[in-house]
Amino acid sequence: MDAVFKALADETRRSILDRLYAQGGQTLGELWAPYAKSMSRQAVMKHLTILEEAHLVTVVWSGREKHHYLNPVPIHSIQSRWIRKFERARMDALSALKSALEEPPLKGKRNA
Amino acid sequence: MDAVFKALADETRRSILDRLYAQGGQTLGELWAPYAKSMSRQAVMKHLTILEEAHLVTVVWSGREKHHYLNPVPIHSIQSRWIRKFERARMDALSALKSALEEPPLKGKRNA
DNA sequence: TTGACATGTAACTGTTTAGTTACATATAGT
DNA sequence: ACTATATGTAACTAAACAGTTACATGTCAA
Numbered sequence: 001m002d003a004v005f006k007a008l009a010d011e012t013r014r015s016i017l018d019r020l021y022a023q024g025g026q027t028l029g030e031l032w033a034p035y036a037k038s039m040s041r042q043a044v045m046k047h048l049t050i051l052e053e054a055h056l057v058t059v060v061w062s063g064r065e066k067h068h069y070l071n072p073v074p075i076h077s078i079q080s081r082w083i084r085k086f087e088r089a090r091m092d093a094l095s096a097l098k099s100a101l102e103e104p105p106l107k108g109k110r111n112a
Numbered sequence: 113m114d115a116v117f118k119a120l121a122d123e124t125r126r127s128i129l130d131r132l133y134a135q136g137g138q139t140l141g142e143l144w145a146p147y148a149k150s151m152s153r154q155a156v157m158k159h160l161t162i163l164e165e166a167h168l169v170t171v172v173w174s175g176r177e178k179h180h181y182l183n184p185v186p187i188h189s190i191q192s193r194w195i196r197k198f199e200r201a202r203m204d205a206l207s208a209l210k211s212a213l214e215e216p217p218l219k220g221k222r223n224a
Numbered sequence: 225t226t227g228a229c230a231t232g233t234a235a236c237t238g239t240t241t242a243g244t245t246a247c248a249t250a251t252a253g254t
Numbered sequence: 255a256c257t258a259t260a261t262g263t264a265a266c267t268a269a270a271c272a273g274t275t276a277c278a279t280g281t282c283a284a
Contacts, residue, residue: 002123009121010272011114014194021201028231043273045232064230064281072202075195082126083191089133090184122242140261155243157262176251176260225284232279240271249262254255 001081004074007054012039013047017056020070027065113193116186119166124151125159129168132182139177 007013016031032044048068051057055074060067119125128143144156160180163169167186172179 005117005121005126009117012272014117017198021198029229039272040274041231042233042275046272066231070198070201072198072205075198076202079191079195079199083187083195086129086133086182086184086187087191089182090188093184124242141259151242152244153261154245154263158242178261227282227284229282230280233277235274235276237274238272241269242267243269244265244267246265247263250260252257252259254257 001077003054004056004078007050007056010047010050012044013051016044016047016051017070020057020068024069025060025067027067031068113189115166116168116190119162119168122159122162124156125163128156128159128163129182132169132180136181137172137179139179143180 012035019031019034020026028041028045028048031048032041035044048057052059055071058069058071060069124147131143131146132138140153140157140160143160144153147156160169164171167183170181170183172181
């Protein structure tokens with residue numbers, strides 16, 4: 001799980017996932033194109049390696065071309081094993097606020 | 113948003129959030145206690161600063177004591193602005209699998 | 225089989241990060 | 255006022271990280 005959080009900590013890698021969400025099966029060269037002016041092909045390759053190691057991206061070789069696909073499973077794990085819990089805390093805060101608004105303190109002035 | 117992802121990339125910080133979820137209002141000293149054998153108070157303080165800057169933790173001073181509370185809002189933002197999108201990709205993959213199972217290819221052998 | 229193309233590996237660099245130690249400040253209690 | 259307690263600041267270190275350049279490997283196509 002730590003590898004997934006670490007992988008998601010970098011903006012370039014998150015935007016690569018965005019692009020693979022929009023269109024799966026892109027090669028390294030294709031994924032590099034949007035960044036070609038800002039970084040080297042090797043830099044993008046390193047990012048892809050990190051995404052693969054976190055299992056956020058799967059790879060299919062076809063001859064000399066490496067096609068990349070988004071794997072949404074680790075993101076789902078984070079959602080279900082980690083985020084869901086904190087959503088409960090948020091609901092608690094919301095319902096506390098709600099009852100505070102609906103049930104003013106004894107002898108308190110409403111909306112004062 | 114980048115600050116939140118960066119903050120969540122560290123295991124110690126995630127476990128601090130866990131502890132604040134379990135019990136809000138803990139002081140620096142209290143939050144440090146579980147790690148006292150593995151790292152200095154100042155190290156924990158740095159982690160708390162990073163969590164505060166990402167707005168994942170809010171602070172209430174009471175005399176010389178600093179009380180920390182979990183703020184679930186940024187986590188909710190990640191869930192609603194970022195993760196939800198990739199959940200769609202997962203549903204697509206699941207429904208593709210489902211229809212592949214239900215509707216075998218023309219002249220294909222069922223379960224062959 | 226030669227050349228072009230797509231990807232991989234390795235060594236290096238500058239910056240960020242997680243941690244340390246030492247010292248400083250501020251508040252509470254006697 | 256004095257002392258103990260709670261937190262803050264600063265300077266430093268080692269390791270991790272994002273990026274680079276140079277070179278290597280493997281595959282397609284004429």
